[in-house]
Amino acid sequence: MSFLQHDVPLNWYLLLSTVLFSLGVVGFLIKRNLITVFMSIELMLNAVNLSFVAFAYQWHAVKGQIFVFFVMMVAAAEAAVGLAIIIAVFRARNTLAVDRIDLMKL
Amino acid sequence: MNADQTMTMLLHHGFIIYAHLWLIPLAPFVGFLVNGLFGRHLPKWLVTTVALLAPLASFCVVLCDSDRSFYPCVETFGQWISLGSLHVDFSFVLDQLSLVMLLVVTGVGFLIHVYSVGYMHDDPGYARYFSYLNLFLFFMTTLVLAGNVLLMFVGWEGVGLASYLLIGFWFQKPTAAAAGKKAFIVNRIGDFGFLIGIFLLLANFGTLTFSEIGAKLAVSPALTGGILTVICLCLLLGAAGKSAQLPLYVWLPDAMEGPTPVSALIHAATMVTAGVYLIARTHFLFDRAPIALATVAIVGAATAIFAATIALAQNDIKRVLAYSTISQLGYMFLACGVAAYSAAIFHLVTHAFFKALLFLAAGSVIHAIGGEQDMRKMGGLRKELPVTFWTMTVAVFTIAGFWPLAAFFSKDAILYAAFVHGTEGQILWFVGLLTALFTALYMFRLWYLTFFGELRSPDVHPHESPWSMRAPLVILALLSICGGWIGIMRFSSYLAPSVGVHQAVSHIPHLEWILTGAAVLAAFVGWLIADRYYLRKPQRPALLAVAMPAGYKLLANKYYVDEIYNAVLVKPLFAISRYVLGWIVDTAILGGIAWMLAGIASFAGMILQRWQSGNLRSYAAWLAAAAAAILLFVLLPELLRNFDFAIAIVRH
Numbered sequence: 089m090s091f092l093q094h095d096v097p098l099n100w101y102l103l104l105s106t107v108l109f110s111l112g113v114v115g116f117l118i119k120r121n122l123i124t125v126f127m128s129i130e131l132m133l134n135a136v137n138l139s140f141v142a143f144a145y146q147w148h149a150v151k152g153q154i155f156v157f158f159v160m161m162v163a164a165a166e167a168a169v170g171l172a173i174i175i176a177v178f179r180a181r182n183t184l185a186v187d188r189i190d191l192m193k194l
Numbered sequence: 195m196n197a198d199q200t201m202t203m204l205l206h207h208g209f210i211i212y213a214h215l216w217l218i219p220l221a222p223f224v225g226f227l228v229n230g231l232f233g234r235h236l237p238k239w240l241v242t243t244v245a246l247l248a249p250l251a252s253f254c255v256v257l258c259d260s261d262r263s264f265y266p267c268v269e270t271f272g273q274w275i276s277l278g279s280l281h282v283d284f285s286f287v288l289d290q291l292s293l294v295m296l297l298v299v300t301g302v303g304f305l306i307h308v309y310s311v312g313y314m315h316d317d318p319g320y321a322r323y324f325s326y327l328n329l330f331l332f333f334m335t336t337l338v339l340a341g342n343v344l345l346m347f348v349g350w351e352g353v354g355l356a357s358y359l360l361i362g363f364w365f366q367k368p369t370a371a372a373a374g375k376k377a378f379i380v381n382r383i384g385d386f387g388f389l390i391g392i393f394l395l396l397a398n399f400g401t402l403t404f405s406e407i408g409a410k411l412a413v414s415p416a417l418t419g420g421i422l423t424v425i426c427l428c429l430l431l432g433a434a435g436k437s438a439q440l441p442l443y444v445w446l447p448d449a450m451e452g453p454t455p456v457s458a459l460i461h462a463a464t465m466v467t468a469g470v471y472l473i474a475r476t477h478f479l480f481d482r483a484p485i486a487l488a489t490v491a492i493v494g495a496a497t498a499i500f501a502a503t504i505a506l507a508q509n510d511i512k513r514v515l516a517y518s519t520i521s522q523l524g525y526m527f528l529a530c531g532v533a534a535y536s537a538a539i540f541h542l543v544t545h546a547f548f549k550a551l552l553f554l555a556a557g558s559v560i561h562a563i564g565g566e567q568d569m570r571k572m573g574g575l576r577k578e579l580p581v582t583f584w585t586m587t588v589a590v591f592t593i594a595g596f597w598p599l600a601a602f603f604s605k606d607a608i609l610y611a612a613f614v615h616g617t618e619g620q621i622l623w624f625v626g627l628l629t630a631l632f633t634a635l636y637m638f639r640l641w642y643l644t645f646f647g648e649l650r651s652p653d654v655h656p657h658e659s660p661w662s663m664r665a666p667l668v669i670l671a672l673l674s675i676c677g678g679w680i681g682i683m684r685f686s687s688y689l690a691p692s693v694g695v696h697q698a699v700s701h702i703p704h705l706e707w708i709l710t711g712a713a714v715l716a717a718f719v720g721w722l723i724a725d726r727y728y729l730r731k732p733q734r735p736a737l738l739a740v741a742m743p744a745g746y747k748l749l750a751n752k753y754y755v756d757e758i759y760n761a762v763l764v765k766p767l768f769a770i771s772r773y774v775l776g777w778i779v780d781t782a783i784l785g786g787i788a789w790m791l792a793g794i795a796s797f798a799g800m801i802l803q804r805w806q807s808g809n810l811r812s813y814a815a816w817l818a819a820a821a822a823a824i825l826l827f828v829l830l831p832e833l834l835r836n837f838d839f840a841i842a843i844v845r846h
Contacts, residue, residue: 113818116811116814117811117818118811125810186810186811187809189810190808190809
């Protein structure tokens with residue numbers, strides 16, 4: 089694993105993480121399908137995970153890696169709950185278009 | 195070794211056997227709790243047992259404490275308020291004065307409890323009734339035993355509460371509910387005076403304990419009048435409210451809406467005498483305030499004759515007795531006002547006997563003819579109700595003041611004390627004498643209308659009351675006969691340590707016999723008039739009423755005092771409450787502020803709610819924009835510095 093440390097500088101990882109995160113944000117904002125929106129969230133989470141791991145390698149600190157486990161765990165739980173909600177929404181409204189799920193509007 | 199030294203020695207060695215004064219209020223309180231909380235689920239005999247045992251236990255404790263060798267017996271159960279130099283304890287004091295009061299309160303109270311068992315037998319609120327009655331005894335004994343003014347005030351308010359609850363006992367009746375409220379509100383006016391008096395006492399003496407105030411007064415003999423007069427007048431206002439004196443008497447006649455035993459116990463024998471007790475208890479203040487004392491006498495005499503004349507023209511049997519009570523309380527105030535406190539307490543005791551008897555006998559009559567209280571519909575009941583008739587006869591002769599019945603002695607003592615109290619005293623005496631005449635007149639009128647002639651309600655079948663009602667009547671009748679035989683001399687020398695010695699001296703020989711003769715003569719005249727008008731020629735009173743319509747209407751309508759109070763006080767108060775306080779202050783000002791605040795909030799909400807589009811992506815966009823803004827805000831200085839650095843490199 090030493091080539092990671094020596095050959096690829098930290099900035100590249102951060103750049104990749106930023107790109108992934110921005111993709112996630114943009115996907116979240118422009119996609120209509122609820123499942124795609126959901127996947128965008130996962131993308132953002134993984135972008136953050138990547139920067140955590142990169143920093144952890146850089147600083148030889150294990151805390152970052154531990155934090156990644158937490159994030160993954162939360163993401164897994166969120167996926168389970170979120171998909172259940174999506175199914176429930178689909179059953180109730182017969183659509184997954186985000187724009188049409190606007191019952192919270194006054 | 196004299197008594198004082200013995201007492202000091204006993205105190206130092208801790209030999210004093212405690213009198214357990216706390217038991218006296220505790221017993222009724224336990225009765226109140228048991229019957230009040232569980233009474234509805236308990237069998238009737240158990241409710242009765244608890245209710246009767248409570249006053250009996252108190253009475254027994256009082257009896258056990260009655261032969262103590264030295265008074266006052268003080269017991270403190272802990273500190274109540276401790277603020278700077280102010281210390282108020284939960285302390286009870288038993289001295290001659292409170293002992294006499296306690297004997298009356300618990301003794302007569304017990305008899306009336308027994309009577310109530312028969313009277314309230316079929317009432318659905320049986321347990322509630324007895325719990326209220328026990329609550330009353332709890333507060334009344336607290337009032338009497340209190341060692342300081344504040345604790346007395348607690349009892350004072352408590353008996354007011356019990357009175358309110360019992361007047362409005364049949365709260366389904368609108369008149370009863372209104373009468374309860376009236377009693378409570380009128381008493382508030384008196385209590386306002388009492389409270390101001392307490393504050394003034396505190397400000398001027400720094401203590402509220404009776405004995406300490408007395409001691410502070412004793413060491414400064416020059417202190418008279420001035421602030422003491424103000425304090426005493428405030429206390430008098432309180433006493434006048436509780437004891438139904440002018441101008442605050444209006445609640446007592448209406449209080450007759452309550453059950454008759456309640457009228458006997460609270461509104462005749464005990465609670466309404468609390469004002470007299472207050473004045474006797476604080477007599478050391480009144481002794482130093484001659485103006486206040488004269489006011490007490492004038493209020494008492496005026497009330498006595500005022501109420502007696504109203505009683506002449508009332509047709510409701512209980513209302514006659516209510517005005518009679520007010521009139522007799524006026525006698526007691528008159529006695530207090532001429533510094534004859536022991537005579538006042540003496541009359542208080544005998545009055546408790548005969549007035550309780552009158553009310554209970556009237557209750558027996560009402561019970562017998564099915565709830566009718568109008569004397570015009572009674573008559574001829576002496577054959578059907580022999581026990582009631584004979585006990586009522588004793589009571590009527592007692593209140594009229596015939597020898598050798600109880601009130602003869604006490605009323606005589608008051609009239610004598612008034613007569614020898616200087617020139618103005620003789621006016622007071624004359625008013626008292628006139629009142630005695632009216633008293634005899636209206637009492638014999640009641641007697642004749644109720645028991646003589648023919649029954650004026652044809653479809654009523656009177657029946658004598660059960661033994662539980664007859665027994666208290668007989669006992670009270672015996673007390674009304676014998677209660678005065680102790681004599682004012684012995685009684686006042688017994689009370690002297692509590693209320694001081696006020697020896698009335700007369701220079702006229704045989705004055706006492708002359709005054710006694712005048713009083714008895716007045717009673718005879720009253721009897722004679724009643725006899726002529728209500729027994730021999732029953733149609734005459736109606737003719738008299740027709741002949742003098744103005745006078746009769748004035749009396750029958752109680753001098754229109756209720757109407758005047760209504761027009762002068764109640765109506766304006768309602769108008770101010772409704773229009774000024776209700777419409778302007780409440781609706782316009784307070785309501786306006788509230789509506790304005792609500793308007794601001796809803797206007798702001800109207801603007802902000804556009805943000806809440808319900809569209810998930812718009813929320814996310816705002817979130818992302820905000821995150822970007824924060825990021826920019828944090829990183830901008832760094833970026834700018836890097837930018838400068840880059841420019842510098844390029845230029846170089």
